[in-house]
Amino acid sequence: MKGEDVHISEEELFFEQVSQQKRNLYGIAFSYLRNEADALEVLQEATCRAWIKRKSLKDPERLTPWMIRILINCCMDELKRRKRKITAEPQRFEGGVMELASDRRLDMEKALDNVKPKYRQVLVLKYYRDMTLTQIAEVLEKPEGTIKTWLNKGLKQLRDKMKGKGDQYHG
Amino acid sequence: MAEPEENLLKDYFQNMITKADELSDLKLDAAIHGGILRGSRKRFSLNRGFTIVVLAAMAAALFVIVPWLQSNFEPEHAQLPPKSWGEFEVFRPIIKDNISLKSALEAGIVQTIGVSSEEKDGYMLTLNGVVADKKSMIALYTFQNKTQHDVLLHGGSLDNATSNTTSGQSSFFVIDSDNIGKPGVTRMLIQYMWSEDQEGLKELVANMSVTPQTPEAMLSSSDKYRTTLSVPFTLETDQLQKNSRTVTVNRSLNIAGQKIVVEQAYIAATGIYVDIIPYQKGNTMQINSLISPKIILGKGKNAKVLNITEHGLGTETLIFYNDNLDKDSRMTLEVEGIEGLEKSKRDLVINTETSTIIKAPDNRLTISDEKTVEKDGVLALTLFTPKEEGKESLSYGLGISDNFVDGTGSGHFMFRPDHFTYSTTGEPRHDEKGSTTTFFFNVGSEKLPQPLTFNLTFYSNPIQETDRVKIR
Numbered sequence: 135m136k137g138e139d140v141h142i143s144e145e146e147l148f149f150e151q152v153s154q155q156k157r158n159l160y161g162i163a164f165s166y167l168r169n170e171a172d173a174l175e176v177l178q179e180a181t182c183r184a185w186i187k188r189k190s191l192k193d194p195e196r197l198t199p200w201m202i203r204i205l206i207n208c209c210m211d212e213l214k215r216r217k218r219k220i221t222a223e224p225q226r227f228e229g230g231v232m233e234l235a236s237d238r239r240l241d242m243e244k245a246l247d248n249v250k251p252k253y254r255q256v257l258v259l260k261y262y263r264d265m266t267l268t269q270i271a272e273v274l275e276k277p278e279g280t281i282k283t284w285l286n287k288g289l290k291q292l293r294d295k296m297k298g299k300g301d302q303y304h305g
Numbered sequence: 306m307a308e309p310e311e312n313l314l315k316d317y318f319q320n321m322i323t324k325a326d327e328l329s330d331l332k333l334d335a336a337i338h339g340g341i342l343r344g345s346r347k348r349f350s351l352n353r354g355f356t357i358v359v360l361a362a363m364a365a366a367l368f369v370i371v372p373w374l375q376s377n378f379e380p381e382h383a384q385l386p387p388k389s390w391g392e393f394e395v396f397r398p399i400i401k402d403n404i405s406l407k408s409a410l411e412a413g414i415v416q417t418i419g420v421s422s423e424e425k426d427g428y429m430l431t432l433n434g435v436v437a438d439k440k441s442m443i444a445l446y447t448f449q450n451k452t453q454h455d456v457l458l459h460g461g462s463l464d465n466a467t468s469n470t471t472s473g474q475s476s477f478f479v480i481d482s483d484n485i486g487k488p489g490v491t492r493m494l495i496q497y498m499w500s501e502d503q504e505g506l507k508e509l510v511a512n513m514s515v516t517p518q519t520p521e522a523m524l525s526s527s528d529k530y531r532t533t534l535s536v537p538f539t540l541e542t543d544q545l546q547k548n549s550r551t552v553t554v555n556r557s558l559n560i561a562g563q564k565i566v567v568e569q570a571y572i573a574a575t576g577i578y579v580d581i582i583p584y585q586k587g588n589t590m591q592i593n594s595l596i597s598p599k600i601i602l603g604k605g606k607n608a609k610v611l612n613i614t615e616h617g618l619g620t621e622t623l624i625f626y627n628d629n630l631d632k633d634s635r636m637t638l639e640v641e642g643i644e645g646l647e648k649s650k651r652d653l654v655i656n657t658e659t660s661t662i663i664k665a666p667d668n669r670l671t672i673s674d675e676k677t678v679e680k681d682g683v684l685a686l687t688l689f690t691p692k693e694e695g696k697e698s699l700s701y702g703l704g705i706s707d708n709f710v711d712g713t714g715s716g717h718f719m720f721r722p723d724h725f726t727y728s729t730t731g732e733p734r735h736d737e738k739g740s741t742t743t744f745f746f747n748v749g750s751e752k753l754p755q756p757l758t759f760n761l762t763f764y765s766n767p768i769q770e771t772d773r774v775k776i777r
Contacts, residue, residue, distance in 0.1 A: 145341055150730060152340075156333040161325035165318060170328065171462060174336045179459050181340025195729065211531070242317045261311065262318040292310045 148188065151197050152181055158263065159205050165262050166209035168243065176212055180205040199273040206255050213251075245295035253288030256281055331622060332498065343459060392417065393434055396445050396492050404611060404626035405576050406443050406494065409436045412629045414548050414574060415445070416541050422534040427452040428515045430534040437540060438549045438573030441498050444511065448491040455486045455518040461495050466508035466537055486518060496575070511536045548629065549573030558772045560643050563588045565595070567638060567774045576614055577625040579638060579776070591651065593702075593763050594644035600625045601773070603634040636776040642769040644702075646761065653705065653759040657684055657748060663756050666764050670703070673743050675731065682720065682750035690765055691739040703744045704763030712754035720747040 152159070159180065163173035183204050184197075191200055246254060259270045267285070271278040390397060390410045400406050409415050414436060421431040431447040442463070450456055515532045551571050558565040564587065568580040577600055583592045600611040611626045646666060654664035660672045673685040688703045707719045707727050719727035731743035748757065 147730070147732065149337055149341060152337050153334060156330075156337060157325060157328075160328060160333055160336075161322060164325045165321045168321075170332075173325075174332060175462060177333070178336040178340040178343065181337050182344040182457070182459060185341045185344035242313055246317075257314060258318075261314040262321060289310050292314070296310065296313075 148185060152184070152201065155198055155201060159201060162202065162205055162258060162262065163209055165258050166206075167212060172212055176205065176208045180208045183208070196272075199269075202259070202273050203275070206258075210251050213247075241296060245292050248295050249288055249291045253284045253291060256284045257288045257292070260285060329621075335498065343457070393445060395447075396433075396494065399492055400445075400494055403443075403494070404628060405574065405614075406436065408627070408629040408631075409443075409548075409574050414629060418536075418538045420536050420538050422513075422536045424449075424451075425534060426515070426532045428456070428532055428534060430511075430513050430536055432511055432536045432538055435538075435540065436574045438571075438575050439499070439546075440571060440573060440578055441496055441575040442540075443494055443496045443575055446493050446495060446513075448493065448513070450486070450488050450491070450515075452517075453488055455488075457486060457516045457518050458491075458493070459514050459516065461497070462512050463497055464510040464512060466510050507540055507542055509538055509540055511538065552777050554579075554774060554776055556774045558638070558640055558774055560640065560770045560772050561590070561645070561768045563590050563592055563643060563645060565592065565640075565643070567776075570636075570638075570776045572627060572636070572777070574627070574629055577611065577627045577636075577776075579623045579625065581621060581623060583621075589649075590643075590645035590647050591762075592643050592645040595623075595640045596642035596644065596767055596769065598623055598625075598638065598640045600776070601637040601639050602628055602631055604637075637773045638776055639771065639773045641771050642767055644763075644765065644767050646764045646766050650764075651761045653761050654756050655684070655759065656756040657753075658755055661756075666761070666766065675743050675745075682748055684746045684748045685743055686746070687741060687743045688765065689739060689741050692737070702763050702765045703742070704761065705744075705746055706760040706762050709748065709760070710758045712756055715754075717749070717753065720749050 156177070160173055160177050163176040163180075164170070167173050167176065180201065184201050187204075191197060246257070249257065255274065256270055259265045259273060260267075265273070267278050267281050271281045274281065276284075388411045393410055393415060400410075406415075415434045416436065417434050418432045419434075422429055427450065429449045429451070431449075433445045433447055435442055435444045437443075448458060513534045513536075515534065516530050519530075549572060551569055553569050554567045555569070556567055558567065564585045566582040566585065568582060570580070571578040579600075583595075598613060602609040602611055609628060609631075611628060614624045614626055650666040652664060653662075653666075653670075655662050655672070662670060662672060669689045669691075671687050671689075673687040675685045675687075686703065705728070708716055709719070710716055721727045727747045729745045731745070733740050733742045746759075
């Protein structure tokens with residue numbers, strides 16, 4: 135009976151820990167996939183992977199950066215799958231309802247989609263989550279110098295992708 | 306100076322934040338529960354004690370303490386001989402606790418589908434049947450794994466075949482825990498929550514992904530290990546209306562002088578969806594939880610109890626099982642109490658230098674000397690919740706908002722060492738007297754004028770007083 139209690143408690147505790155981050159995690163997924171259903175699915179899959187591999191997390195206090203890393207992996211999986219499955223599908227939003235999206239936002243989406251995944255994850259964590267380079271380095275388990283390089287390269291790629299729209303926004 | 310791209314990115318992501326904030330806690334919690342459930346490869350047993358850990362970050366939200374102790378039906382009903390489910394009989398072992406589905410099968414309102422995906426990489430998925438309403442769809446699947454290795458099933462989604470948009474998101478898997486993922490045949494049910502209004506929905510494609518359970522496949526960012534199976538099918542849309550009705554209630558539960566408005570109930574094949582409004586102007590308490598909400602069907606000796614579902618812990622909608630065999634009996638929502646705190650007691654005043662609690666709702670809260678990985682600037686508070694006679698479920702929650710005021714009235718924010726959280730919760734410790742949980746708050750190590758005043762967003766304070774509202 136005691137064993138059962140402990141097991142149940144572990145599930146609940148894990149739920150609590152992940153749930154405290156649910157909007158942040160969902161937000162990151164949404165920033166990648168821009169679709170409610172896909173973002174929820176990725177949150178579910180990342181939770182599943184984290185739950186299965188939870189014993190490998192040496193420091194439970196670092197659950198959040200670890201979860202973010204898994205979630206970003208799942209997002210990249212989904213983007214690859216989507217690219218392969220839907221090559222010519224127009225941009226869509228949840229429920230198939232296209233919002234009245236501004237040109238600027240669509241251009242940004244298009245540009246972000248074409249930024250290398252490893253640079254894009256730094257852009258998301260820095261500009262969406264407002265994280266410092268040190269914090270991003272911890273999440274992605276890379277040296278801070280590498281993160282700084284990726285950030286600069288990401289911004290440069292973004293700039294290049296948006297060239298041509300430049301008069302509109304940079305002026 | 307920020308580059309133009311940086312400003313554009315910030316603007317762009319700000320829009321994303323707004324969008325992400327619009328999603329209900331119900332869907333997010335369901336996704337997390339679904340992930341854990343999928344990963345643990347077992348189902349929750351409704352007969353086990355199920356203790357809700359109160360989430361500090363969600364303290365403003367309302368959720369529900371569920372005993373999970375009663376069976377969904379009174380014993381005399383459980384002893385009735387089961388009716389045959391025909392071709393769905395093979396699913397009986399995995400759906401015995403889902404009263405909505407069980408009664409739908411007995412009422413004959415489950416639509417037979419019987420369509421299989423093509424066989425890919427040794428995997429095949431068959432959609433045997435579905436039952437749907439405008440909120441949700443429950444699907445019965447058979448999965449065949451003809452390989453020699455265990456697999457993980459995931460990625461359950463529904464696409465609208467005509468517009469190629471996602472129509473439904475799997476929120477809950479219940480799988481034959483003995484066989485899941487193993488080579489051979491696995492039976493499972495998946496519940497989907499519809500993305501939006503599903504008027505006109507008809508041609509659908511059910512998708513499922515399969516990944517071998519190997520470490521490299523599980524943590525890989527590549528999809529080379531993943532196989533996607535698709536089953537196209539036609540949903541009989543008249544199902545969405547035929548077996549459901551919306552009842553306007555607009556009555557209030559009145560517990561300890563607090564009003565909780567019950568707006569309406571959607572009584573349908575997959576469940577009973579009750580919309581409530583817990584926040585009322587006249588309420589002197591902040592209500593955080595309802596204690597043991599349930600639906601009573603019928604009255605007197607023949608009354609049945611319909612419990613809240615595994616994913617029905619909503620902030621504004623409670624989801625209960627429905628008995629599809631009983632469309633006429635009196636239906637009553639019963640609540641055994643609330644978790645609430647007088648708004649006047651929400652200030653928590655502490656001198657963190659002398660470790661003295663100056664003002665708290667009661668004497669169950671103490672300062673602890675336990676430590677976290679952050680050595681300095683962490684306030685550790687221990688909450689003791691006494692065990693009540695005959696009760697197996699205890700709530701042991703404490704929530705404090707992320708800002709506080711010092712002795713001179715200046716405001717401060719708590720620190721977020723990992724950028725996201727300013728608090729962590731220790732493992733609850735149980736003994737014969739009750740449960741003790743320690744909560745850690747990163748107030749920071751800066752010397753501040755004392756005392757510090759915190760705002761309690763949640764404080765476990767159950768008030769047991771039963772009230773009922775008639776639904777039909």
